[in-house]
Amino acid sequence: MRALVRSVVLVAVLVLLNALLVGKLVPGVSISPYFLQILNLAGINIILAVSLNLINGFTGQFSIGHAGFMAIGAYVSAFLSITFGESIRSAFSFAPATVQDSVLLLVVLAAGAIAAAIAGFLVGVPSLRLRGDYLAIVTLGFGEIIRVFILNIDAVGGARGLGGMPRLANFFWIYLFAAATVAMVTRIVNSSFGRTLIAIREDEIAAEAMGVNTTRHKVLSFVVSSAMAGVAGGLFAHYLMYLHTNSFTFIKSFEIIIMIVIGGLGSITGSVLGAVLYIVLTEGLREFAQYRMVLFSLLLVVIMIVRPGGILGHRELWTFFRRRRAAEAPAPPAVPG
Amino acid sequence: MRFGGLLAVNELDLSLEPGQLYGLIGPNGAGKTTVFNVITGVYRPTAGDIRFKEHSIVGERSGKITRRGIARTFQNIRLFGEMTVLENVKVAAHCRQTADLASAVFRTPAHHTEEERVDRQSRELLEIFHLEPYANEKAKNLPYGSQRRLEIARAMATLPRLLLLDEPAAGMNPQEARQLMDLIRWVRDHFDMAILLVEHNMKVVMGVCETVHVLDYGATIAVGPPAEIQRNPKVIEAYLGGA
Numbered sequence: 001m002r003a004l005v006r007s008v009v010l011v012a013v014l015v016l017l018n019a020l021l022v023g024k025l026v027p028g029v030s031i032s033p034y035f036l037q038i039l040n041l042a043g044i045n046i047i048l049a050v051s052l053n054l055i056n057g058f059t060g061q062f063s064i065g066h067a068g069f070m071a072i073g074a075y076v077s078a079f080l081s082i083t084f085g086e087s088i089r090s091a092f093s094f095a096p097a098t099v100q101d102s103v104l105l106l107v108v109l110a111a112g113a114i115a116a117a118i119a120g121f122l123v124g125v126p127s128l129r130l131r132g133d134y135l136a137i138v139t140l141g142f143g144e145i146i147r148v149f150i151l152n153i154d155a156v157g158g159a160r161g162l163g164g165m166p167r168l169a170n171f172f173w174i175y176l177f178a179a180a181t182v183a184m185v186t187r188i189v190n191s192s193f194g195r196t197l198i199a200i201r202e203d204e205i206a207a208e209a210m211g212v213n214t215t216r217h218k219v220l221s222f223v224v225s226s227a228m229a230g231v232a233g234g235l236f237a238h239y240l241m242y243l244h245t246n247s248f249t250f251i252k253s254f255e256i257i258i259m260i261v262i263g264g265l266g267s268i269t270g271s272v273l274g275a276v277l278y279i280v281l282t283e284g285l286r287e288f289a290q291y292r293m294v295l296f297s298l299l300l301v302v303i304m305i306v307r308p309g310g311i312l313g314h315r316e317l318w319t320f321f322r323r324r325r326a327a328e329a330p331a332p333p334a335v336p337g
Numbered sequence: 338m339r340f341g342g343l344l345a346v347n348e349l350d351l352s353l354e355p356g357q358l359y360g361l362i363g364p365n366g367a368g369k370t371t372v373f374n375v376i377t378g379v380y381r382p383t384a385g386d387i388r389f390k391e392h393s394i395v396g397e398r399s400g401k402i403t404r405r406g407i408a409r410t411f412q413n414i415r416l417f418g419e420m421t422v423l424e425n426v427k428v429a430a431h432c433r434q435t436a437d438l439a440s441a442v443f444r445t446p447a448h449h450t451e452e453e454r455v456d457r458q459s460r461e462l463l464e465i466f467h468l469e470p471y472a473n474e475k476a477k478n479l480p481y482g483s484q485r486r487l488e489i490a491r492a493m494a495t496l497p498r499l500l501l502l503d504e505p506a507a508g509m510n511p512q513e514a515r516q517l518m519d520l521i522r523w524v525r526d527h528f529d530m531a532i533l534l535v536e537h538n539m540k541v542v543m544g545v546c547e548t549v550h551v552l553d554y555g556a557t558i559a560v561g562p563p564a565e566i567q568r569n570p571k572v573i574e575a576y577l578g579g580a
Contacts, residue, residue, distance in 0.1 A: 192427065209409055210495055
């Protein structure tokens, strides 16, 4: 019940914010298209970062192929909306255009998510047998394989890129899915299943010895994470209305890694913060022109020196406002004899 | 069990009955921990069979074996350090739950009731092991002796019928070791399970075990009640030492 009320409030707030930002709520008040785009890309980054954190931060499996799954979601959903967009719309011709748009977007996003999930499963089953550096390298490789594979499919434009999909995603949809991603990952992490994921991160052998089917749980979290990246890709495709495989190189994967590392691996609010900070920094430093990336890397180095575990570390944002119980509470009594 | 040219454990015949306490002793390198690793599926035995409740468990993954009812602790403590003491126990309880990914996302009423039940049972376990005051501490911050007890508590949360303890008293002072002995007996009496323990502390082994197996170079050199083992000349020569 509470979840339902919260969702309704969230949707209402997002609808109002969306209207406000594009200047439809208060006449004369709106945000510049440039800032709106930054805001929306930040939202997509939030989905990517929070979902990657599920596998990297909480399950402890260092994957650097996230852009590949994003690409699958992007291309599958874009291809579908270009090819079947009109027929899906006409099936809902009785409804207003906004409803048609929404249905179309939800259908293609779902397809993109499913495709990314299947890819996540196919990649995850063999690669999650590996650990640490090996897993990182294999996922990096798979991410690139996916990109090059798409680059060579002529039906989705190949090297020309893919355009012609309608602009279905906007502030409302992007932040709705960002909120949904945060809610889902939060629920997963704070559950019995989530505890086993964190246990796998802490000590995989001990987790298996405690009856956890570690392979199954790792693959499940990888699949969920990939599906979410697929949604982010679908939103990306229907927001920018043009796709090129150059947007999904391993550099994109590293960007997402940077977001979750500066935010704090194993912290959901940290990932959100990292995603926003990343785009604020890269955009905010534009005035320094050719020194932009130099300054950016310097800032990253400083953050890593000052807070090696990321800005929030393993902790969530609100725990910093709560009184520190451990420091103030009396020490636990000695073990009874 | 053979590793390349090394025969680590050979001709070991263990049969364990519920409600009994067994000790497995022998010099370093005799193959005691290998026995544990073979039973719990960490290694696949190169020959021989392991039957548990009439089922052969050879070749099953260790998670599956644990779900069948064999739990273990580790010689070099392997707790989930960043998790709280309570969470450590709850992770082990997961294999007896219906909770899964879907119930985590949808938060059904059944999920809540189960979560409450697991919370209650886990706290009861912590109480038995005198760990309740530490419930919300990170496991890595616990004193050594308490970490050892938490390892046992965590293994207990999987509801085993056979509990394997790998040097549970290692690093404990005499007083802690005595408490541990009481605890092990109490656990055996209240949960009706078989317990097999590897231990170098002879006071503990001779104090709690009904039957002691002595292993040397991977082979059994003696089996019997503690009093008999202590007088066995072969055991004295290989392990206990004279005087």
